[in-house]
Each structure stands twice: as structure tokens, then as C-alpha cells.
Amino acid sequence: MxxxxxxxxxxxxxxxxxxxxxxxxxxxxxxxxxxxxxxxxxxxxxxxxxxxxxxxxxxxxxxxxxxxxxxxxxxxxxxxxxxxxxxxxxxxxxxxxxxxxxxxxxxxxxxxxxxxxxxxxxxxxxxxxxxxxxxxxxAVRAVSFVNHLLRHDLRNDLSTIRGYADLLVDETDGSDHAATVAAKAGEGLERIEATSAVADAILGDAGSSRVDLAATTRNVLSSVDDGDSVTVETDLPESASVAANDGVRSIVHNLVENAIEHAGPDVTVRVAVRVGEGDTTEEVGDDEVALVVEDDGPGLPPEIRNGSFPDDDGRDEGRAGSRDGAGSRDGAGSRDGGVSGLGLVATLADAYGGSLEAGESDLGGARFAVTLPHAPADSAGFDT
Known part of the structure; x- marks a missing residue:
């Protein structure tokens, strides 16, 4: 029946x-x-x-x-x-x-x-x-599961490769192949950590931690070629802790790469970190830390003059990520993601409880300022 x-x-x-x-x-x-x-x-x-x-x-x-x-x-x-x-x-x-x-x-x-x-x-x-x-x-659960599974398995594999490469470096004479393998394995591990941090922040899985934005900025800038075509000026405090995770590296990297990619040849990039403690001319709240990246290029791209940050399809998403997530030479962002990288920056800043603002620079080009919640040493969380 x-x-x-x-x-x-x-x-x-x-x-x-x-x-x-x-x-x-x-x-x-x-x-x-x-x-x-x-x-x-x-x-x-x-x-x-x-x-x-x-x-x-x-x-x-x-x-x-x-x-x-x-x-x-x-x-x-x-x-x-x-x-x-x-x-x-x-x-x-x-x-x-x-x-x-x-x-x-x-x-x-x-x-x-x-x-x-x-x-x-x-x-x-x-x-x-x-x-x-x-x-x-x-779908969110599946993405989160795959993210954690891949980063666990790949981290183990790359750690093994780097360990054996280190042994080869000690055992070989004159060959730099083993050193190259070890270096690339290390870069792969950094890339996994950065990608994982970005995914955790976007999915809302990121735990509360303190990240030194000033130290992260110095680390990112150390990989920028400061030669005839790029001049980097910095104004960084000794430390500036924010409430975030390692995805902050992608914010710094994408803003710096955006300035270099879009400002043209012989670009001057000015990078500053301001801690809102009442002694700064920057418009930073007492409980905020600001990362400011300026350049002397042609100014704001037309895509973002209305205050939105389009993704790599040109749509005004304001929440879009770069084309390859966090994939670049240092695992923090895409070198082909000038405008789409700004979408990732906006997404991460929002996920951390901050914001991204665009404007005109005193240098004549574009100015981007990311504000993030300040996390002083006596606040809750742990250091990363």
C-alpha cells in the first residue's frame, strides 16, 4: 500500500x-x-x-x-x-x-x-x-574541512621534505640544490600558514590572538626589491599589536604590491603603522592601529573611486578575494591581484573588525589605510 x-x-x-x-x-x-x-x-x-x-x-x-x-x-x-x-x-x-x-x-x-x-x-x-x-x-563546513585537511597534510609533507633537504645540505659539497629545495619547502609552509589564516578569518574560524603589525610589515617589506625602480620609505613603531591572525600578512602584502604594480616605474611607496594613543596626527582611534600605504603614482584606479573594492571580475563586491587566495612568493597575496587584492584586504579587515579606506596621497598618488582593533599586551588572547 x-x-x-x-x-x-x-x-x-x-x-x-x-x-x-x-x-x-x-x-x-x-x-x-x-x-x-x-x-x-x-x-x-x-x-x-x-x-x-x-x-x-x-x-x-x-x-x-x-x-x-x-x-x-x-x-x-x-x-x-x-x-x-x-x-x-x-x-x-x-x-x-x-x-x-x-x-x-x-x-x-x-x-x-x-x-x-x-x-x-x-x-x-x-x-x-x-x-x-x-x-x-x-558548503561552509566542507570548505572548512578541506582547508584544515589540506593544510595538515601538506604541512606534514613539506616539513618532511625540508627536514631531508637540511640533511642533504649537511652531506653535500658545493651543490646548492638541496638548499633550494629547503628554501622552497619553507616558502610552501609559510604559504600554507598564510592561506589557512585567510580562510579561517573569512569563515569566522579565527581564534583571538595578538599579531604584531609592525613586525609583520617589516617582514613583508624585507622581500620587496628596494632598488632603482622601487623606493620604500617606512615609519614603523617598535611594535603595534592588533587583534587578528596571521592573515594580517596578506593585508600588508596586497597593499604594498598594489602600490608597486599600479604606480608605474620609479615608484616611491611610503608605509607607516600608527598606534592610536593620542600622540599621532593620523585619524586613528585610541583602540585602533592603522596601516597606511601611499605611493606617488597616478592616483586611485577608476574601479575604486566610488569607495568600493571590485573583485577580479570587476564587480563591486567589497568582499572579494584575490584570484589565488594567498598564493604568492611569500604566501601572502597575488602579484596579479592589484584591484582584486584590495577586495581581499577589505574582506580581511572586515573579518577582523576593522575597515579599509582609500583616498589621495600627499605624494600625489593613492593612499590606502587599514584600521584594525588594537590588542595591547594586557588584553585577552595569545601572541602569534
Whole structure:
């Protein structure tokens, strides 16, 4: 014997309304002595009943689970009951006022049919919305799981490679191949850590920690070629702790790389870190730390003059990441991600409770300022 499912209930409600309309208007034909009026009324309430029947058939073809179908059925029945209750309330008021009730069956059938149809439609979209939300949660869990799995396995493999490469360096004479392997393995490990930190921040899995923004900035700048084509000026305090994780490295790297990539040849880049302690001319709150990167290039790109930071497709996302996440030579950002890198910076700054602002630099080019929450040494968290 087939199991009764939710779409059967919806169809039965529609069939019941259709039969009730047919019986009622059939008796009206004899009562009024003509066919036109009852037939027109039947076209209305019977048509709504047919629509409820069609909704039941449509739900059956949508591949919903039994639980989802029963949820739609409950919405359908509830819609009919609520509509009938509302109409019955109006009838009760008329009775209380002493007014006569003229042929209430027809409007009751219309109300019940409209309530059923509305409930079926609302229930179906409620089920779809719940399913979409569930799939989104599952996707986030899957991304988080893959992130942790890959970083665990790759970290172990690269650590093994670097260990054996170090042994080869000690055992070989004159060959730098082993040293190259060890260096590349070390870079790979740094890249994994940076990518993992970015993913954790975006997914909301990042724990509370203190990161020295000044030390991170110095480390990133040490890999920049400060030669004839690039001049880097710095104004960095001894330390400037922020509440974040190692993904801060991607913020610094992307802003510096953006300045170098877009400012043209012989660029001058000025990098400063300001701690808001009341003794700075920068607009930094007492509980904030600001990273300011300026250049003497052509100024702000057209894509971000309206205050948004488009992704690598040119769309104004303001939350977009760089094309390869955190992949570059130091594991912090993409060298091809000038504008898309700014999307990653905006995303990370927001994830850390900060912000990214763009403006014109005193040097004549662009100025980008990231503010992050200050994390003094006596605050909660741990150092990374």
C-alpha cells in the first residue's frame, strides 16, 4: 500500500474544495432557476480548487523529501484554516450586528481555496529557502574541512621534505640544490600558514590572538626589491599589536604590491603603522592601529573611486578575494591581484573588525589605510 505523502494531502484539499464547490453550485442551479450565475461562481472557486490540485502535482515533481512535503501540506492546511477563521469572524460580527447572512457558502469556498493556495505556495518557498540555507551551511563546513585537511597534510609533507633537504645540505659539497629545495619547502609552509589564516578569518574560524603589525610589515617589506625602480620609505613603531591572525600578512602584502604594480616605474611607496594613543596626527582611534600605504603614482584606479573594492571580475563586491587566495612568493597575496587584492584586504579587515579606506596621497598618488582593533599586551588572547 503506497505511503501517504504531503503532496497527496495538498491534492486532497484541492479535490475536496472542488467537490464542495460543484455540489454547492449544482444545488444553486435548481434554486435560482438559471445556469449563468452558478457557473460563473463555480469558475471562480472551482478554478482556485483546481490550482490547489495543480500545486499538489507540482510539489510531487519537485523531488522534495517526505518531511519537506509534509511541511508544505501543513502550510496548505493552515492557510485554509486561517482564511476560513478570518471569514467566519466577519460573519460573527454581522450576526452580532443583527444583519442577515446572504449565501455565505460561496465566499467561504473562495476564502478556503485562496488560503490553501497561498499556504501551498508559501510552504513550498519556505522549504526551498530552508534547503538552500542548509546547503550553504554544508558548503561552509566542507570548505572548512578541506582547508584544515589540506593544510595538515601538506604541512606534514613539506616539513618532511625540508627536514631531508637540511640533511642533504649537511652531506653535500658545493651543490646548492638541496638548499633550494629547503628554501622552497619553507616558502610552501609559510604559504600554507598564510592561506589557512585567510580562510579561517573569512569563515569566522579565527581564534583571538595578538599579531604584531609592525613586525609583520617589516617582514613583508624585507622581500620587496628596494632598488632603482622601487623606493620604500617606512615609519614603523617598535611594535603595534592588533587583534587578528596571521592573515594580517596578506593585508600588508596586497597593499604594498598594489602600490608597486599600479604606480608605474620609479615608484616611491611610503608605509607607516600608527598606534592610536593620542600622540599621532593620523585619524586613528585610541583602540585602533592603522596601516597606511601611499605611493606617488597616478592616483586611485577608476574601479575604486566610488569607495568600493571590485573583485577580479570587476564587480563591486567589497568582499572579494584575490584570484589565488594567498598564493604568492611569500604566501601572502597575488602579484596579479592589484584591484582584486584590495577586495581581499577589505574582506580581511572586515573579518577582523576593522575597515579599509582609500583616498589621495600627499605624494600625489593613492593612499590606502587599514584600521584594525588594537590588542595591547594586557588584553585577552595569545601572541602569534
Amino acid at each position: 503506497p505511503t501517504l505523502r504531503g503532496h497527496h494531502v495538498v491534492s486532497l484539499i484541492g479535490a475536496g474544495l472542488l467537490v464542495a464547490a460543484a455540489v454547492h453550485h449544482g444545488t444553486e442551479v435548481e434554486a435560482v432557476g438559471n445556469v449563468g450565475g452558478p457557473l460563473l461562481a463555480f469558475a471562480l472557486d472551482g478554478g482556485i480548487a483546481v490550482a490547489v490540485l495543480a500545486a499538489g502535482r507540482r510539489i510531487a515533481r519537485r523531488g522534495l523529501s517526505p518531511a519537506e512535503e509534509w511541511r508544505v501540506a501543513r502550510w496548505t492546511a493552515s492557510g485554509a484554516v486561517l482564511a476560513l477563521a478570518a471569514f467566519a469572524a466577519t460573519l460573527a460580527v454581522r450576526v452580532f450586528e443583527g444583519r442577515p447572512l446572504v449565501e455565505p457558502a460561496f465566499p467561504m469556498l473562495v476564502a478556503a481555496g485562496a488560503g490553501s493556495l497561498g499556504g501551498a505556495v508559501a510552504g513550498y518557498y519556505a522549504v526551498r529557502q530552508a534547503a538552500d540555507a542548509r546547503r550553504a551551511r554544508d
